[in-house]
Amino acid sequence: xxxxxxxxxxxxxxxxxxxxxxxxxxxxxxxxxxxxxxxxxxxxxxxxxxxxxxxxxxxxxxxxxxxxxxxxxxxxxxxxxxxxxxxxxxxxxxxxxxxxxxxxxxxxxxxxxxxxxxxxxxxxxxxxxxxxxxxxxxxxxxxxxxxxxxxxxxxxxxxxxxxxxxxxxxxxxxxxxxxxxxxxxxxxxxxxxxxxxxxxxxxxxxxxxxxxxxxxxxxxxxxxxxxxxxxxxxxxxxxxxxxxxxxxxxxxxxxxxxxxxxxxxxxxxxxxxxxxxxxxxxxxxxxxxxxxxxxxxxxxxxxxxxxxxxxxxxxxxxxxxxxxxxxxxxxxxxxxxxxxxxxxxxxxxxxxxxxxxxxxxxxxxxxxxxxxxxxxxxxxxxxxxx
Amino acid sequence: xxxxxxxxxxxxxxxxxxxxxxxxxxxxxxxxxxxxxxxxxxxxxxxxxxxxxxxxxxxxxxxxxxxxxxxxxxxxxxxxxxxxxxxxxxxxxxxxxxxxxxxxxxxxxxxxxxxxxxxxxxxxxxxxxxxxxxxxxxxxxxxxxxxxxxxxxxxxxxxxxxxxxxxxxxxxxxxxxxxxxxxxxxxxxxxxxxxxxxxxxxxxxxxxxxxxxxxxxxxxxxxxxxxxxxxxxxxxxxxxxxxxxxxxxxxxxxxxxxxxxxxxxxxxxxxxxxxxxxxxxxxxxxxxxxxxxxxxxxxxxxxxxxxxxxxxxxxxxxxxxxxxxxxxxxxxxxxxxxxxxxxxxxxxxxxxxxxxxxxxxxxxxxxxxxxxxxxxxxxxxxxxxx
Numbered sequence: 001x002x003x004x005x006x007x008x009x010x011x012x013x014x015x016x017x018x019x020x021x022x023x024x025x026x027x028x029x030x031x032x033x034x035x036x037x038x039x040x041x042x043x044x045x046x047x048x049x050x051x052x053x054x055x056x057x058x059x060x061x062x063x064x065x066x067x068x069x070x071x072x073x074x075x076x077x078x079x080x081x082x083x084x085x086x087x088x089x090x091x092x093x094x095x096x097x098x099x100x101x102x103x104x105x106x107x108x109x110x111x112x113x114x115x116x117x118x119x120x121x122x123x124x125x126x127x128x129x130x131x132x133x134x135x136x137x138x139x140x141x142x143x144x145x146x147x148x149x150x151x152x153x154x155x156x157x158x159x160x161x162x163x164x165x166x167x168x169x170x171x172x173x174x175x176x177x178x179x180x181x182x183x184x185x186x187x188x189x190x191x192x193x194x195x196x197x198x199x200x201x202x203x204x205x206x207x208x209x210x211x212x213x214x215x216x217x218x219x220x221x222x223x224x225x226x227x228x229x230x231x232x233x234x235x236x237x238x239x240x241x242x243x244x245x246x247x248x249x250x251x252x253x254x255x256x257x258x259x260x261x262x263x264x265x266x267x268x269x270x271x272x273x274x275x276x277x278x279x280x281x282x283x284x285x286x287x288x289x290x291x292x293x294x295x296x297x298x299x300x301x302x303x304x305x306x307x308x309x310x311x312x313x314x315x316x317x318x319x320x321x322x323x324x325x326x327x328x329x330x331x332x333x334x335x336x337x338x339x340x341x342x343x344x345x346x347x348x349x350x351x352x353x354x355x356x357x358x359x360x361x362x363x364x365x366x367x368x369x370x371x372x373x374x375x376x377x378x379x380x381x382x383x384x385x386x
Numbered sequence: 387x388x389x390x391x392x393x394x395x396x397x398x399x400x401x402x403x404x405x406x407x408x409x410x411x412x413x414x415x416x417x418x419x420x421x422x423x424x425x426x427x428x429x430x431x432x433x434x435x436x437x438x439x440x441x442x443x444x445x446x447x448x449x450x451x452x453x454x455x456x457x458x459x460x461x462x463x464x465x466x467x468x469x470x471x472x473x474x475x476x477x478x479x480x481x482x483x484x485x486x487x488x489x490x491x492x493x494x495x496x497x498x499x500x501x502x503x504x505x506x507x508x509x510x511x512x513x514x515x516x517x518x519x520x521x522x523x524x525x526x527x528x529x530x531x532x533x534x535x536x537x538x539x540x541x542x543x544x545x546x547x548x549x550x551x552x553x554x555x556x557x558x559x560x561x562x563x564x565x566x567x568x569x570x571x572x573x574x575x576x577x578x579x580x581x582x583x584x585x586x587x588x589x590x591x592x593x594x595x596x597x598x599x600x601x602x603x604x605x606x607x608x609x610x611x612x613x614x615x616x617x618x619x620x621x622x623x624x625x626x627x628x629x630x631x632x633x634x635x636x637x638x639x640x641x642x643x644x645x646x647x648x649x650x651x652x653x654x655x656x657x658x659x660x661x662x663x664x665x666x667x668x669x670x671x672x673x674x675x676x677x678x679x680x681x682x683x684x685x686x687x688x689x690x691x692x693x694x695x696x697x698x699x700x701x702x703x704x705x706x707x708x709x710x711x712x713x714x715x716x717x718x719x720x721x722x723x724x725x726x727x728x729x730x731x732x733x734x735x736x737x738x739x740x741x742x743x744x745x746x747x748x749x750x751x752x753x754x755x756x757x758x759x760x761x762x763x764x765x766x767x768x769x770x771x772x
Binding site (some may be wrong): 044045046048049050051053073074078081082088089090101264300303313317318319320324325327328329331332333335336337362 | 469476688715721722
């Protein structure tokens with residue numbers, strides 16, 4: 001443990017309605033994160049279309065940035081020279097960087113995994129690079145986020161068992177090397193549990209990673225092409241094994257409100273995803289109980305806000321008609337306003353979950369939260385798996 | 387005169403250093419506009435990449451919206467039903483709409499001008515439309531800006547004299563029809579002086595339009611392919627003829643700081659242009675005495691703000707390095723921040739002109755203002771004439 005993160009579980013079993021949901025507080029160098037919590041993604045050191053004030057106004061208290069992207073452009077050493085990621089992007093709150101494992105391993109381009117690391121081609125210019133646990137940790141130390149993450153080898157739920165077993169064992173070895181390589185005392189380090197959807201491999205990975213002195217535990221490989229049943233089954237393996245573990249549990253890559261609620265009920269504390277922002281840029285607005293596709297012609301004449309009681313900059317000032325116009329005219333303001341809204345909706349949804357856990361009303365509020373989350377649209381699912 | 391606009395000239399000849407520069411105050415339904423003043427352009431009912439708070443923070447007190455664009459999309463009647471342009475775009479300050487004359491006549495697509503109006507094809511879907519003075523005024527009344535503008539037929543400075551003479555005579559007839567068609571008492575109406583760069587036709591147009599009861603006088607056809615010498619010569623014809631005229635003079639389409647200063651010295655009160663915003667989206671930042679091209683690789687390592695003493699959201703929080711990164715990564719935030727900066731620079735430049743006129747220091751401050759304006763770059767000139 002680095003001492004750079006402190007996590008407290010605040011709720012009692014009585015408040016969770018028979019689920020494993022829990023209320024927590026994660027204290028990091030740049031601030032406190034109430035959990036369960038969602039982290040907007042700032043891939044290129046910017047949450048797409050937003051400025052830091054927009055991100056904070058949406059309710060974000062921690063954001064994620066991608067090591068793979070920043071390593072390639074503008075370069076982690078450049079960001080270090082410019083004073084680190086917080087100063088570079090003018091975000092004074094907590095930041096978590098991922099390890100690049102997911103991006104590197106999922107690249108369509110050339111990539112070769114060996115026991116020492118991964119060789120891959122840049123998606124920007126085709127140049128050849130190599131990530132090892134040591135390279136990833138060094139890049140994350142240069143970026144200087146509050147939380148760094150161990151370098152791992154994710155697999156797809158559809159991968160063959162042999163491949164999953166190999167990757168899971170390698171992830172454990174890389175976790176050790178990540179720990180050994182990490183020296184920055186003001187930065188927490190989280191490990192990543194893999195194991196695909198094979199119950200025994202998940203359990204093995206959970207035990208292996210949990211045995212190491214990480215500040216938190218990521219659960220990887222569960223926001224891809226698995227079914228909700230497979231995801232729930234994997235969490236049913238992981239979380240009971242961590243029942244007495246005092247560290248936060250972070251399921252990487254999940255962002256649809258219903259998915260978030262279900263994972264909270266299964267004991268997850270932290271999430272990140274590009275989903276709310278990406279579907280917003282495609283004109284899909286999340287509202288209580290449903291979705292609006294602002295490209296629908298009917299909205300051109302609709303004077304109402306996207307969501308009546310929403311405090312976001314879109315809903316406070318503008319009509320559905322105006323947003324529909326901006327999208328048709330491809331005006332940049334439309335992408336920003338829609339993103340503000342979906343992130344506000346998502347972060348408000350997490351705040352409602354926390355409020356229910358805090359007040360002990362989670363057992364009765366679950367149905368309302370489920371209804372508020374709405375069903376995922378087919379187009380949203382398509383965006384998600386893209 | 388509609389009574390919907392009141393203009394006062396506040397400066398004395400003693401303060402203008404032998405030029406025709408003047409300080410003024412234009413009072414409109416939604417607020418007061420100090421002149422000389424620059425109007426950012428909100429073509430599609432949005433100043434590209436900005437929200438209304440950004441526009442106000444940049445120092446704008448009046449904006450321009452394009453009747454041609456809003457007529458086609460989302461439709462002026464739709465905007466009327468939605469409560470008018472101010473409410474639609476959430477801008478509570480003064481708005482001026484142009485008449486569509488410039489867009490319609492400069493369309494590359496089919497357009498046929500006859501004595502009654504102009505038939506043209508939409509640039510969006512190729513559909514056929516017809517603008518007459520009556521159609522333009524009705525559209526502008528539906529939009530409900532503080533100031534509407536008469537429908538005119540602009541010409542290029544390079545047009546043949548016969549064509550200029552025809553268009554100038556037609557513009558005068560259309561001015562009469564625009565006045566007759568205009569009935570909205572809470573909306574001012576400005577006339578447009580044409581005449582190209584032919585001194586006698588400019589004079590004739592000035593006398594004809596000034597003889598009509600407009601609330602203000604636009605000077606058209608002087609922000610295209612004419613030389614600065616031709617522009618100055620035309621203003622030297624127009625302004626002396628209007629010397630005792632109590633109405634504001636608005637040169638349409640000019641936006642480069644040096645051009646603005648020179649036109650102010652020749653007696654112009656109001657300006658509009660897409661230029662500062664358009665060059666910003668191309669990565670050209672206006673700074674005192676020069677230009678930065680943020681795509682220049684050297685800026686990737688430059689920790690300084692774009693302009694040390696600038697109060698804009700870009701310069702207050704972010705480095706040149708960050709902006710250079712955003713442009714390379716094509717992140718939307720970059721376009722917004724760069725636009726905020728160039729508009730802040732432009733509107734601050736106008737404020738400095740007004741301050742010099744107010745304090746009587748314009749004669750001595752002219753040299754410093756000229757130096758601050760900087761020389762127009764070649765790429766900027768290319769963008770301007772595009």
